[in-house]
Amino acid sequence: FDGDLDSGPSSLWVGNKRYRAVLTGWHFRWTEVDKKNRDKKTVSVPVAEVVGVEEGRVEILPQKSVEDTDKDFTVFYVKRSSSGGSYGLLWRLGRIQFSCASRVLRDQWTKHLRTALKTHSPLRPHRLLVFINPFGGKKKGRQIYHSLVAPLFELAGISSHVIVTERANQARDHLLKKDLTGFDGVVCVGGDGMFSELLHGLIGRTQQEAGLCENDPAAALQPCPLHIGIIPAGSTDCVCYATVGVIDPVTSALHIIIGDSQPLDVCSVRQSSARVRYSVSLLGYGFYGDVLAESEKHRWMGPLRYDYSGTVVYLSNRSYSGVVQYLPADPLLSSPRDKTRCLAGCSVCSRSTERLFPHSSDSGSLYSSHFSQFSPGSEGQWVSVEGRFRCISLTCMSSSCARSPLGLSPSAHLADGTGDLVLVWDTHPLGFLKFLHRHTSTQDQFDLPFVEVHRVKAVRFSAPSGREEQEYEEIGGLSGETDEGQREYVDTVSRNGSRQHLAERAVTHEQKTATPFLCGLCCRKSPAVSVWNCDGEILPFTDIVCK
Numbered sequence: 398f399d400g401d402l403d404s405g406p407s408s409l410w411v412g413n414k415r416y417r418a419v420l421t422g423w424h425f426r427w428t429e430v431d432k433k434n435r436d437k438k439t440v441s442v443p444v445a446e447v448v449g450v451e452e453g454r455v456e457i458l459p460q461k462s463v464e465d466t467d468k469d470f471t472v473f474y475v476k477r478s479s480s481g482g483s484y485g486l487l488w489r490l491g492r493i494q495f496s497c498a499s500r501v502l503r504d505q506w507t508k509h510l511r512t513a514l515k516t517h518s519p520l521r522p523h524r525l526l527v528f529i530n531p532f533g534g535k536k537k538g539r540q541i542y543h544s545l546v547a548p549l550f551e552l553a554g555i556s557s558h559v560i561v562t563e564r565a566n567q568a569r570d571h572l573l574k575k576d577l578t579g580f581d582g583v584v585c586v587g588g589d590g591m592f593s594e595l596l597h598g599l600i601g602r603t604q605q606e607a608g609l610c611e612n613d614p615a616a617a618l619q620p621c622p623l624h625i626g627i628i629p630a631g632s633t634d635c636v637c638y639a640t641v642g643v644i645d646p647v648t649s650a651l652h653i654i655i656g657d658s659q660p661l662d663v664c665s666v667r668q669s670s671a672r673v674r675y676s677v678s679l680l681g682y683g684f685y686g687d688v689l690a691e692s693e694k695h696r697w698m699g700p701l702r703y704d705y706s707g708t709v710v711y712l713s714n715r716s717y718s719g720v721v722q723y724l725p726a727d728p729l730l731s732s733p734r735d736k737t738r739c740l741a742g743c744s745v746c747s748r749s750t751e752r753l754f755p756h757s758s759d760s761g762s763l764y765s766s767h768f769s770q771f772s773p774g775s776e777g778q779w780v781s782v783e784g785r786f787r788c789i790s791l792t793c794m795s796s797s798c799a800r801s802p803l804g805l806s807p808s809a810h811l812a813d814g815t816g817d818l819v820l821v822w823d824t825h826p827l828g829f830l831k832f833l834h835r836h837t838s839t840q841d842q843f844d845l846p847f848v849e850v851h852r853v854k855a856v857r858f859s860a861p862s863g864r865e866e867q868e869y870e871e872i873g874g875l876s877g878e879t880d881e882g883q884r885e886y887v888d889t890v891s892r893n894g895s896r897q898h899l900a901e902r903a904v905t906h907e908q909k910t911a912t913p914f915l916c917g918l919c920c921r922k923s924p925a926v927s928v929w930n931c932d933g934e935i936l937p938f939t940d941i942v943c944k
């Protein structure tokens with residue numbers, strides 16, 4: 398021991414091996430000592446990564462067992478695992494059982510370790526509100542939480558209130574309306590869709606309490622005081638993958654326990670009269686919108702529904718016209734084509750945080766500053782492009798996931814105040830397949846003549862007005878027979894030429910026929926508009942403004 402703690406080092410035994418153990422302010426170290434008193438291997442664990450200290454000889458996994466002996470104590474800590482091809486990113490619970498010379502010494506060790514934990518790990522949560530989506534991914538949410546996560550929380554002295562949801566949006570509504578006093582954070586056991594529910598709930602609640610109207614585009618939204626922990630149990634889980642680096646419930650639980658946090662960019666998505674939505678991973682129109690709409694019918698397939706629907710939509714060979722306007726971010730600060738990779742402590746994000754929140758000394762104090770510094774007009778000129786696209790994607794983070802280990806935009810940053818806009822112009826089906834396929838390897842998906850990527854602060858999209866689309870059809874943009882459904886559709890377009898009407902009408906029609914793909918089949922033509930996939934949710938509007 399040192400400092401205000403007792404003195405040290407002292408001898409401890411693990412089995413019949415003798416160790417010299419020291420607790421300095423920030424580290425707990427133990428060194429094996431041989432018979433001639435020479436040091437052998439040292440293990441050093443930052444106090445911040447000690448999960449728990451227990452009297453006796455204790456096991457947690459696979460089952461808790463306690464041998465309540467007088468001179469022993471067990472230390473649990475974060476151990477970085479070298480397996481799984483993700484060196485250091487995969488975390489496991491390390492455990493070491495020490496024996497002391499006396500009970501008094503044992504009690505001193507446990508007392509000092511616990512005091513050090515309190516002093517050097519002040520950001521740990523004590524009480525968490527946990528939401529489990531029992532139907533996410535492979536429907537293993539409950540099992541994952543109870544068998545892998547709950548024992549770790551208990552060991553770390555965290556008490557949790559668990560809610561297994563019975564309907565969509567229950568978690569969001571709970572966060573919007575119920576008493577949250579006493580909770581240090583919320584935990585999402587589910588996928589990106591479930592994370593999005595919690596995100597909407599927390600952002601909405603924070604604005605309500607600040608007396609702000611979140612639907613007002615001019616409102617300077619307040620950052621949320623509660624953090625969201627993610628235990629991956631969904632289908633894509635890219636918020637977890639892009640922030641933690643692996644999909645592993647134990648790793649995520651350990652990050653939550655030690656109070657790790659990572660700020661995230663959130664994109665607001667607005668349509669004049671509708672409620673504001675938020676996106677952190679994928680806001681996608683065209684291909685990704687159609688894949689989501691198609692996949693909703695095949696939920697029973699679990700995560701495979703996306704691969705199946707991806708193939709079906711790919712084969713339907715669609716493209717959509719529209720106008721995309723974007724406000725470029727400062728090109729001197731970063732570029733989506735540079736080869737940086739954003740991780741915890743990323744320097745681009747730290748610099749942006751400093752720029753966006755000049756009064757905060759570190760990212761932690763983000764939570765006490767606000768967004769009034771952001772003004773979309775300050776970064777340059779809006780750029781407008783118009784044409785036919787296979788897909789339009791906006792992602793605030795890399796959106797890496799198991800399907801695409803580097804993600805939609807490998808150099809995107811988690812918290813730099815920008816998103817990457819990927820425009821894939823209409824092209825030959827094989828070209829588009831090449832683009833998609835490059836997401837599965839390290840090949841550059843942006844190095845194709847029909848692909849553009851821009852780092853942006855804001856985006857606007859509008860589908861063509863009825864008349865423009867009709868003209869396009871008359872020129873022969875969409876070929877094939879006209880049947881009942883399509884006639885109804887074109888009629889509507891020519892009767893009310895308004896742009897928004899077209900979008901609303903199309904969505905209604907798609908909703909009737911369940912998906913744009915089926916709509917395409919029943920009408921034997923592509924629909925004129927796709928839908929927006931907002932982090933796995935279909936948006937009920939087509940023309941949007943994102944910031």
Ligand SMILES: CCCCCCCCCCCCC/C=C/[C@@H](O)[C@H](COP(=O)(O)O)NC(=O)CCCCCCCCCCCCCCC
Nearest residue numbers: 588589590631632633634678679707711801833836932933
């Ligand atoms: C030929 C192989 C092509 C592989 C293409 C892989 C592209 C993967 C990009 C993934 C970006 C993921 C962005 C995350 C979005 C999530 O927010 C969101 C919600 O997640 P949740 O269900 O966990 O709640 N997820 C999604 O919207 C899912 C998008 C997944 C798209 C997968 C598309 C697979 C395409 C397969 C095409 C195969 C063509 C074959 C032709 C013969």
Ligand SMILES: Nc1ncnc2c1ncn2[C@@H]1O[C@H](COP(=O)(O)OP(=O)(O)O)[C@@H](O)[C@H]1O
Nearest residue numbers: 533534562563564565587588589590591631632
């Ligand atoms: N009990 C429930 N019943 C039905 N839907 C739910 C329930 N709880 C959450 N949801 C919704 O399920 C959707 C998908 O959840 P998610 O956990 O992201 O799984 P997946 O990754 O498989 O899509 C989310 O949009 C969420 O709102």
Ligand SMILES: [Ca+2]
Nearest residue numbers: 662793810815
């Ligand atoms: Ca970003």
